[in-house]
Amino acid sequence: MSRRVADQPLIFARGLVKRFGDFTAVDGIDLEVAPGEAFGFLGPNGAGKSSTMRMIGCVSAPTSGELRILGMDPVRDGATIRGRLGVCPQLDNLDPDLTVRENLTTYARYFGLSRAEGRRRADELLEFVQLSDRANGKVEPLSGGMKRRLTIARAMVNEPDLVLLDEPTTGLDPQARHLLWERLFRLKQRGTTLVLTTHYMDEAEQLCDRLVVMDGGKIVAEGSPRSLIQSYSTAEVVELRFPDGLDGNAGYAAKLDGVGERVDPLPDRVLVYADDGDSAVAEVHRRGLTPASVLVRRSTLEDVFLHLTGRTLVD
Amino acid sequence: MTAGAVHPTVAVLERHLTLYRRLWQASVFSSFVLPVLFLISIGIGVGRYVGSIQDVDYLSWIVPGVLASTAFQIAIAESTFSVLGDFKWVRGYHAMRATPVRPADMIGGHLLYLVFRVEGAVLAFLLVVVFFGGLHSPWALVTPLVCALLTVAAAAPVTAFAASIDHDSYFALLFRFVVIPSTLFAGVFFPVEQLPAVVRPVAYVSPLWHAVELCRAATLGRAPAWPVAAHAGYLLACSAVGVFLAVRAFHRRLED
Numbered sequence: 001m002s003r004r005v006a007d008q009p010l011i012f013a014r015g016l017v018k019r020f021g022d023f024t025a026v027d028g029i030d031l032e033v034a035p036g037e038a039f040g041f042l043g044p045n046g047a048g049k050s051s052t053m054r055m056i057g058c059v060s061a062p063t064s065g066e067l068r069i070l071g072m073d074p075v076r077d078g079a080t081i082r083g084r085l086g087v088c089p090q091l092d093n094l095d096p097d098l099t100v101r102e103n104l105t106t107y108a109r110y111f112g113l114s115r116a117e118g119r120r121r122a123d124e125l126l127e128f129v130q131l132s133d134r135a136n137g138k139v140e141p142l143s144g145g146m147k148r149r150l151t152i153a154r155a156m157v158n159e160p161d162l163v164l165l166d167e168p169t170t171g172l173d174p175q176a177r178h179l180l181w182e183r184l185f186r187l188k189q190r191g192t193t194l195v196l197t198t199h200y201m202d203e204a205e206q207l208c209d210r211l212v213v214m215d216g217g218k219i220v221a222e223g224s225p226r227s228l229i230q231s232y233s234t235a236e237v238v239e240l241r242f243p244d245g246l247d248g249n250a251g252y253a254a255k256l257d258g259v260g261e262r263v264d265p266l267p268d269r270v271l272v273y274a275d276d277g278d279s280a281v282a283e284v285h286r287r288g289l290t291p292a293s294v295l296v297r298r299s300t301l302e303d304v305f306l307h308l309t310g311r312t313l314v315d
Numbered sequence: 316m317t318a319g320a321v322h323p324t325v326a327v328l329e330r331h332l333t334l335y336r337r338l339w340q341a342s343v344f345s346s347f348v349l350p351v352l353f354l355i356s357i358g359i360g361v362g363r364y365v366g367s368i369q370d371v372d373y374l375s376w377i378v379p380g381v382l383a384s385t386a387f388q389i390a391i392a393e394s395t396f397s398v399l400g401d402f403k404w405v406r407g408y409h410a411m412r413a414t415p416v417r418p419a420d421m422i423g424g425h426l427l428y429l430v431f432r433v434e435g436a437v438l439a440f441l442l443v444v445v446f447f448g449g450l451h452s453p454w455a456l457v458t459p460l461v462c463a464l465l466t467v468a469a470a471a472p473v474t475a476f477a478a479s480i481d482h483d484s485y486f487a488l489l490f491r492f493v494v495i496p497s498t499l500f501a502g503v504f505f506p507v508e509q510l511p512a513v514v515r516p517v518a519y520v521s522p523l524w525h526a527v528e529l530c531r532a533a534t535l536g537r538a539p540a541w542p543v544a545a546h547a548g549y550l551l552a553c554s555a556v557g558v559f560l561a562v563r564a565f566h567r568r569l570e571d
Contacts, residue, residue, distance in 0.1 A: 059412050060570060079415040087413035093406035097334050106333055109326035110414035114319025158414075 008071055009034055010162050010193055011056055015065035018051045025051035027217035028065065033195060035161075038188045040208035041197040042301065044309070048217040049197035050090060053166050056195065058082050070161060083111055086155030086163040090170070092147050094139045100150060101126065101135040104157055111158040118157070125153035129183060145176025149183065156187075163187065165196040169203060181206050201301040215309045225301055232307045233299040234261050236277035240270045240284065240291040252289065259283045264306060273303070323416040327424025330407070332431070345392070346436040350385040351443050354378065357504065358447075369506065371451070371535060378449040379458065379530035380503030382440055386433045386462040387523045390470040391494055393429055395486045398477035402568055409569065418565035422474060422558060426467050433466045434459055452536025461533065465526035468550040471557025478564035497521035502528065507540075522553045 011033040018026040026048040033039045041049040054060035056069060058078040067074055069081045094103050101122050108118030126132045129149035134142065142150065148168065155163055168184065169177040184207055188194055198204050204211050205225045213221040213228070221228055238260065242252055253265035260274030274280035277296035284291065321329070354374065358381075362373030369376060401407035408421055437459050444450055476489060500507065500514060501523040507515055518524040525546040532539035539546055 057413060079417060082413060083415040085413070089409065089413065091406060091409075093410040095330070095334070095405060095407060095410075097337055102333055106326075106330045107410070107414070109321050109329055110323060110411055110416045112320045112323070112326070112415070114321070116319060 009068075010070055011039075011195065012068040013065065016052070016055065016062055016067055017064045018048070018055060018060065019063045024217050026055070029212075029214075029217075029219050031212070031219075033162075033193065035193055036191050038194040038207055038209045039196075040204045040211035041195075041214055042199065042201070042204045042211050042305065043197075043214035044199060047214040049214055050166055052214075053164055053195070053197055057085060057087050057164050083158065084161045086158065086160035088148075088151050088155045088163070088165045088168055090166040092151055094147060094150060094154070096139050098139065099136050100131055100139060100142070103139060103150060104154055107154045108157045113158070121157050121159075122153075125156055128156075128186075129153040130179075143176065145172050145179065148172060148176070148180060152180070152183065160192075162193045162195065165194065167197055167199070169198070169200065177203075201305065204301055213305060213308055220308045221304065228301065228304045229299045231304075233303040234273040235275045235299060236273075236280075237297055237299050237303055238272040238274060238277050238280050238284070239293075239295040239297065240272065240289075241268065241293045242270070242289075243292045255287060255289060256284065259287070262307075271303070271306075273299070323414075323420040324423040324427070327411065327416060327420050328427045328431075329424075331424060331428035335428070335432070342389075342432070346385070346389060346432065347439050350381055350436065350440050353381050354440075354444070354447070354449075357381075358449075361504075374447060375449050375451060375535065376531070377504055378444050378447075379534045380501075380527050382437060382444075382458060382534075383462060383465055383523060383526040383530045384498055384501070384503045385436050385440060386465050386526070387469050387498065389433050389436060390429050390466040391473050393432065394425070394470040394473040395477050395489070396483060398425070398474050399480065399483055399486075402478065403481075408565065412569045418562050418569065421565060422471070422561045425474060426470055426558075429466050429470050430463045433462055437462045450534050452534060454533040454536055457533050458530045461526050461529045464547065464550045464554065465522055468522040468526075468553035468557065471554055471561050473557075475557055475560035475564045478561060478568055497523055500524075502531075522550055525549045 009032040011031055013029060013031040015028045015030065016026055017024065017028050029052065041052060043049050051060065055062050055067060055074065058069060058074040058081050061075050070084055072081050074081055095106065098106060104122035104125060105115070105118040108121060113121070123132070126135050129152060131146060131150060131153070134146070139147065139150070152165070152168070165184070169180050172180065181203070184194065188207070194207065196207065208225060210224050211222070211228070212219045221232060223231065240252070242248060249265040249267065249270050252270050253263045256263045256270060256272060260272040260280045262273040264271040264273070272280050272284070281294055281296060354377070358374035358377050365373040367373065411421055441450070441455065441458065473489070496517055500510060500517045501521045502518060503523070507518040507524065510518065528539040528541070529543065529546050532543070
């Protein structure tokens with residue numbers, strides 16, 4: 001295709017800014033997402049993830065900076081670009097008065113597809129998201145996970161080059177999340193480029209080849225989940241809980257100084273970052289400390305996040 | 316474009332029609348039955364006392380008024396809650412916004428759907444009226460066209476209004492201060508010349524009055540109050556301004 005040169009990034013941003021009045025939601029970010037990548041925006045609410053996604057989705061114009069989507073200008077070529085995107089928004093906007101299948105066939109028409117093609121793709125996608133048995137049912141009685149799967153099927157109806165998922169599993173129960181992840185993983189295997197926002201560490205680790213951590217409208221770190229953990233955390237983390245922990249954790253942190261590379265007192269526990277967790281635990285006991293519980297685990301993105309933003313992810 | 320491909324405006328129209336196929340029963344009474352009941356109760360009931368008016372029987376005189384006012388009611392009723400709902404509750408416009416469908420297509424599809432709805436009611440009403448002997452001129456054939464124009468002239472500004480508000484309580488104000496007065500003083504049941512001169516401008520700004528005048532001229536085969544071009548021009552102007560405001564309101568609402 002002439003419109004897409006091989007290896008040209010699907011998303012290219014330099015100094016991208018979005019302001020709402022005095023509030024700067026996105027504060028000068030640089031991005032590049034290559035075809036076939038699964039790319040994630042990780043960050044707490046208000047970090048600027050959704051504003052960035054809306055600019056990428058060509059529904060909100062950048063305040064300043066350069067943005068190219070599929071090699072085109074999102075302001076001038078918005079409709080053309082949107083024709084090649086699949087969007088799964090944070091808030092469900094399915095048509096409650098249409099059937100499950102009609103939601104897909106109606107949406108297919110927005111992309112100019114013929115009725116026959118819309119029906120064909122609807123059936124194929126309902127199969128893919130495991131909703132074929134609900135095809136002629138209403139949307140309203142579907143569970144949250146089913147609705148989200150339907151929304152993802154709807155986002156795929158135009159066979160998009162780029163799929164945008166804004167917090168795809170927020171509010172879903174664990175089973176529904178795992179089913180959704182599995183479906184998204186299949187998409188990824190097919191070579192579909194995925195861009196998603198999440199505030200779930202496990203989601204980012206499961207799905208993303210590469211991600212950026214956003215905080216206060218800025219990108220504070222970028223890399224693969226593994227490289228981020230390597231750069232900003234240690235191989236293992238020891239979680240210590242003390243009986244009088246709620247008040248005394250800062251005091252314990254002082255006593256733990258020098259155990260491992262870094263000690264982080266949280267309200268309910270003290271985290272000790274160490275490449276060898278077991279020897280760190282041995283050192284804790286040697287210092288005569290008696291935690292109520294000890295857990296040695298591998299480092300996760302949550303630890304990276306704690307280190308980078310200095311706070312836990314909260315809604 | 317490949318075979319069977321569709322323009323986004325038509326795709327939006329299709330969505331409305333698909334929804335209507337599911338929900339049409341709810342509108343049968345207001346669209347088809349109520350206008351006929353009006354005609355019978357007022358045209359025949361009140362008509363017996365009124366006798367004739369401007370040289371025709373009262374029923375024939377109000378036929379074009381009830382016709383245009385039916386179109387007016389449908390156009391406005393279908394541009395209030397359903398438009399706000401597609402921004403606030405269903406978020407159907409947000410869903411469209413993520414596709415090649417532009418605000419102009421959303422509004423175009425909505426207005427085409429309303430014209431479809433209105434024409435259904437208009438044709439059914441005309442069919443009934445023929446049996447009452449309420450049409451006096453072949454020019455009656457142009458009334459569906461006038462009603463289509465009225466639909467856009469009334470629905471477009473109301474759509475812009477619905478897209479600009481954040482709470483449905485504003486609709487009560489719209490009905491109380493705009494829709495009801497413009498229906499009461501639009502020459503539907505009596506000539507506006509009966510009104511005190513100070514109230515008459517209410518009729519002149521109401522798109523309904525202009526449509527009633529055109530329809531009455533058509534069904535009775537006589538000249539309207541103002542030149543045809545003036546009435547039609549006013550309706551076209553309302554349509555153009557309304558569409559402009561609606562497109563702007565949709566852009567604003569869907570932008571940030």
